[in-house]
Amino acid sequence: MLKPRQAVVQMAPYSPPTGKREDKVRLDFNEHTVGCSPKVIEFLRENLTAARLTMYPEYTEAMPELAAFFGVSTDEVMLTNGTDEAIQVLVNTFVDAGDDVVLLKPSYAMYRFYVDVAGGIVREVEYTLAEDLTFPLAAVRAAIRKDTRLVMIANPNNPTGTGVELDDLRRVLESAPGAAVLVDEAYFEFSGKTTLPWIREYPNLFVSRTFSKVYGMAAMRCGCLFSSAENIRWTHKAQSPYSVNMLAALAARAAVRDREHVEKWVSEVLAARELVCDGLRKLGIKFFKSEANFVLFQAGERAIPIRDALRERGVLVRDRSYEIPGCVRVTIGTREQMRRFLEELETVWTR
Ligand SMILES: Cc1ncc(COP(=O)(O)O)c(C=O)c1O
Secondary structure: OOOOOHHHHHOOOOOOOOOOOOOOEEOOOOOOOOOOOHHHHHHHHHHOOHHHHHOOOOOOOHHHHHHHHHOOOHHHEEEEOHHHHHHHHHHHHHOOOOOEEEEEEOOOHHHHHHHHHHOOEEEEEEOOHHHOOOOOHHHHHHHOOOOEEEEEEEOOOOOOOOOOOHHHHHHHHHHOOOOEEEEEOOOHHHHOOOOHHHHHOOOOEEEEEEOOOOOOOHHHOOEEEEOOHHHHHHHHHOOOOOOOOHHHHHHHHHHHHOHHHHHHHHHHHHHHHHHHHHHHHHOOOOEOOOOOOEEEEEOHHHHHHHHHHHHHOOEEOEEOOOOOOOEEEEEOOOHHHHHHHHHHHHHHHHO
16 A cells, blocks of 8 residues: 555545536536626637647747736736636745745635645634634734745635735735735636735735636636746746646636626626625625625525535525625626526525
8 A cells, every 4th residue: 555645644625526517507616607708719719729739838929928917017917827827836936845824714725735645734713703804914923934935815715705905915924024925816807906016015925816716718728827926936846837738828818808897797797796695695694705706605504404405406605604604605697697686595405
């Protein structure tokens, strides 16, 4: 029998539910619920040739285009295989076995996943119900030590949906001069709050963005990691050279060209989020203030039965009661989809 590394033996398995989702209303993974810009598909069709597939991917056209879109220079950005790879590369760059890492709880599961694989020591600061799941600034600052190597914060946070004030992030950055601080802005477009322009001000800041959410390309696995040119030189050393495939690099270029598609989606989601919040209020269901394309609500002891009953009716939502008692998370799609969600929820809630 082969024996894996101790760090792997000790990890809790992470298995998000997958499969049989295609014919459902998918409000369980915070994806786009309709689709990416048709211009992305068109661009892929035009550029997909057998000759291109023979070559390892080249990023010489994508990099300047993406850097210009994000307002950085090409040496301040790294293209990644989704945010997940950005997290992995950061961990590989900064965290040795036994190193200290500060995370929030609950937050995006892959932070802990990669630190666990590396054998780093995770200390978690909790978002509490008593504070309405708002960012626990004082506790985060208190948790950061001189030997802390990495801090990872999602803004807005998943699964709480709550946003972090920019001033609070400044204070975290200033409390952690010796640590790499990742601000994961996967849902930035829905909140409008970003620390991206600060990469020239704070030498410990890393910012990530993704094409999986507002751009509707989760299947492509494409994201960006930003920091000072000096930091990006280090992270490049820890990244495999062809981890972003050619189709993803093409799709990202076409996606940023169609700003209108993104703007329209953001306004649709924000209107639909209002609708959902009103609907939850009418049903007397408590929810948390969201700055993202999802809302976390309290179903109490009925969290799992409600999720299951909705699934039977063709609507997928995500149970989060294992990390916040009684909570269920619903992704926001179009107003039409959310009316359907509210109708089904009312039926299962009031029966
Ligand atoms: C906070 C956060 N970061 C990153 C991701 C994943 O991003 P990607 O698809 O780019 O790996 C998610 C997905 O749910 C998320 O919630």
